[in-house]
Amino acid sequence: MKMNDEEQAMAAGEFGPLRRWAIEHQLKVGGYFGADDFVPVAQAHIMCDTESLGDAGVEWLERWTGLPREQRRVRVPTITDPRGTDFEKANGLRQQDWMVTRERRTVAALEALDVLMTNTCINYQTIMPPLLGDHVAYGDTGVVIYCNSVLGARSNFEGGPSALSAGLTGRTPRYGFHLDKTRxxxxxxxxxxxxxxxxxxxxxxxxxxxxxxxxxxxxxxxxxxxxxxxxxxxxxxxxxxxxxxxxxxxxxxxxxxxxxxxxxxxxxxxxxxxxxxxxxxxxxRRYRQDDGDIDLVVFSAPQLSIVEMQQVADLLEGRHVKMPLLAITSPQVKPDADRMGITKRIEDAGGTVLSGMCFYNSYAREMAEANNWKRLATNSAKLVNIIGGYGYTPTLLGMESCVDLACKGKVRHG
Amino acid sequence: MGNQIFYATRAMGHKLQAQALVAKDGFSARYDLDRIKGVFSRPEHKLVGESYVGKILILDVAKGGVATAWMLYEMAARKMIPAALVLNGMNPIMVQGAAFADLPLMSDFECDITSAIPNGAMVEMDPTAARPYLRIV
Structure with missing residues (x-):
């Protein structure tokens, strides 16, 4: 790959060991895909949940936090995907202390790199949507596909290490969906x-x-x-x-x-x-259990917009759930939902509003075992595709049917 | 079939030999694996219940989300990782994860590599060769 003077200086370690690691990582990836050079990016978005990182990943992040600030801080606005917990509700989810501790360590390490802990997979609805033609380095496949397709931005899937690299170098290898021909x-x-x-x-x-x-x-x-x-x-x-x-x-x-x-x-x-x-x-129908034996209802993946939160609250009006109902949103939407009384309406009906996490990346297997959850209903096709690998049997229904199910304890077809 | 060599257009990592675990199915560390036990766990996956640890995993295409990029590193740290990953079609996440975890990787063959290599065969792969290759030994 062609490198300009600044990129060569990064590779030579003149900007410190973290930026050298970052550009070396990008050279490997760009080399695999035949990238000619780098393209500057306006933003990066890091998927960094600790179920994925494990202790090894957390320790790797912490390794860099002792560097001088000018060597460790990201160069372009760098935001985060959902965390693996809502710290205020972890006990209610029966998440264990080691999970929360691992999350806190990760937050501290990322903050030391000046990463903005937005903890959202709907940044395009809540933070700073990219413009048509904007080159960005986004993690979370849902974020990438929405921003590429609906907004006309340009990003590949950038996994955590690569998104962090882009934040640190301010660029990414020019391949894939940064190129006209691939689009x-x-x-x-x-x-x-x-x-x-x-x-x-x-x-x-x-x-x-x-x-x-x-x-x-x-x-x-x-x-x-x-x-x-x-x-x-x-x-x-x-x-x-x-x-x-x-x-x-x-x-x-x-x-x-x-x-x-x-x-x-x-x-x-x-x-x-x-x-x-x-x-x-x-x-x-492939994702439908007809015997009504459901353990919980989850609205997540992606996090709910304020409009979806209002829809859930409206459907719960005057009713009470007979099983756990989780409505999971972003830390940006949650204060609005609180202020507008939406959170209270959901929780008065027995539901639980969670913020800054997503269901499947929050130690879903361990939550299933701790809560005796097996059969899950949701209106998210993405969630039903993922959650089977964590031992759940998922059912895909409309939002209204999910709420009916939670309140009546059986599936309402329609 | 034993003498056949299959050349890859793209490759990364070091040369190795190991037993192949093969299926015409996709791959995602998040969606498909119980990473603690080191087995495929997704009920619909053709390798469900099979251990992937230490195997050269030969599958069709990369699937799913971005989590695999961190997960391969974590799996490597616990030594619960495949020896290498070979796919017909790679996506950026697998490459990014393999680069981070130092996992040998190969993709883009002239044939369907999942049909060319029998499940359980002992194979050699050399991503460092001038023409990166995979062959049964």
Whole structure:
């Protein structure tokens, strides 16, 4: 890879050992993918939950905290993905002390690097959305696919070490979705039914992800007959990234790079798949338990917007849950939900509002064992895809059905 | 088949020999593994219940989220990690994680590598070769 003078100085250690490690890491990754050079990034976003880090990862982070500040601090605004706990509610979740201690150590280490502990996977709804053409280095697949697709930003999936590297060097290897040629569609998905609910958008995202197949495929979706909302795109993208490892999609006439109909020129020869309403139903039936034997309801993955929080509160109005119901949001939304009385309405109905975490990266296996949780209902297609690996049996339903289930103790079909 | 060599377009890491664990399925450390026990745990995965520790893991494509980038390092620290990872198609997270964990890696063959290598075969891979390769020994 070509390096300018500053990059060569970093590689030579002139900016300290941490920045040297960072650029060496980036050279390995960029070299693998044939990157020609680096591209400056405006922001970085680090996935850094301690279930993933383990003690080894935490100790690795702590290794750098003793450096002089000018050698250890990030160079561009660098924010964080959800943590593995809500510190105020860890006991209620029966998380163990060692988990919370590991989280606190990680927070301290990241703060020493001047990382902003935003603890959110919906930064595009709450923090600082990137602009069209903005080069960024984002972790969390849902963040990447939303910002690439809905906002027209340019990022690859940047795992924790790589996102941190980008924060430290202020750049990332120029490959993948930083390049125009990679952003062109490679497959067309013709949708015969426009989803009406978040779980349906998630189910459609899941199917698009499975049909497109892998990270390097870019679907262009046709047939969507409305302009979807931000939460719709959030669930659609998160599921497409989860089921298919996708980092970019286009929706003809909707998303910025496909807004102009001329975008479709040259796509005539692409492979075409159709998705019908029945296909969405079949996918959702794969994740449905019909005997009503559910242990908990979880709204998470991605964290809930203030609008979703209000929807959950409205559905719980005048009712009381008969099983745990967790509504998980960001530290930016939570104070608004508190101030507007939304948190109180959910918790008065017996639900629990959690902030700054996400369910699946919060020691989900250990929480299952500690709470005797096995069968989980959610409206998140992403969550049902992940949580099976942690020993849960997931059910995918609409938000309304999930709340009904929590209150009545059985599945309401519809 | 024993003398066949399969060349990869992309590779990273050191030369090694180990037993292959092969399936036509995807790979994500978060979604697919019980990393404490060192086995595949996702019920739908074709290798569910199989131990991956010390094996050259040969699978189809990288799947899932960004967590694998940290997880491979953590798995390496506990010595509960595959010996190497070989995929038909790689995504950035696997490469970033392998670079961080010093895990040998190989991808992008001229054939479907999961069909070319029998499950359980002893294989050699050399990412350092001028033409990185994988072969049955």
């Amino acid at each position: 062109r569609p490679s497959v067309r998905i013709d949708v015969k039914y426009t989803p009406r609910a978040l779980n349906e958008w998630g189910a459609l995202g899941a199917l698009v992800g499975k049909l497109a197949g892998d990270y390097w495929h870019v679907p262009v979706v046709t047939g969507i007959d409305i302009v979807p909302g931000s939460d719709d795109m959030k669930h659609f993208g998160a599921a497409a990234a989860s089921f298919g490892s996708l980092a970019l999609f286009h929706i003809a006439g909707v998303t910025p790079e496909a807004k102009d109909l001329s975008f479709m020129k040259g796509t005539e020869g692409l492979p075409v798949h159709s998705v019908t309403q029945d296909d969405l139903k079949v996918l959702q």
